[in-house]
Amino acid sequence: MICQNDIASLKTDINEMVGQKIIVKGSLGRCKSFEKEATIEKAYPNIFVIKYEEDAGNVTYSYTDILTRTVEVDVFDGSGYSPLIPPIAEAKREQV
Numbered sequence: 001m002i003c004q005n006d007i008a009s010l011k012t013d014i015n016e017m018v019g020q021k022i023i024v025k026g027s028l029g030r031c032k033s034f035e036k037e038a039t040i041e042k043a044y045p046n047i048f049v050i051k052y053e054e055d056a057g058n059v060t061y062s063y064t065d066i067l068t069r070t071v072e073v074d075v076f077d078g079s080g081y082s083p084l085i086p087p088i089a090e091a092k093r094e095q096v
Helices: 004-016 063-067 088-095
Strands: 021-029 032-043 047-052 058-062 071-076 081-083
Touching (some): 004 032, 021 047, 063 071
Antiparallel strands (some): 021 032, 021 071, 032 047, 047 058
16 A cells, blocks of 8 residues: 655656666567666656657656556666665565
């Protein structure tokens, strides 16, 4: 279940990462997936905008897309990429 606090926390995290490089992973259906490098362009109250490195267009995602794991975002931290939201198995271990 997604809490309002989770969304608020994610919004502040993404607001702080505007301009940072990320990798977006998602599903295209029927066993097809994608993984692309991008940059966070802007953050708004309900959505955020990214720009893929190889394409000229912008794409928008909602914060719930990340929380429901419709897309996964890995953030570049200077030396490598780390997940914005930890994998489910790690999150469950921390709660116990």
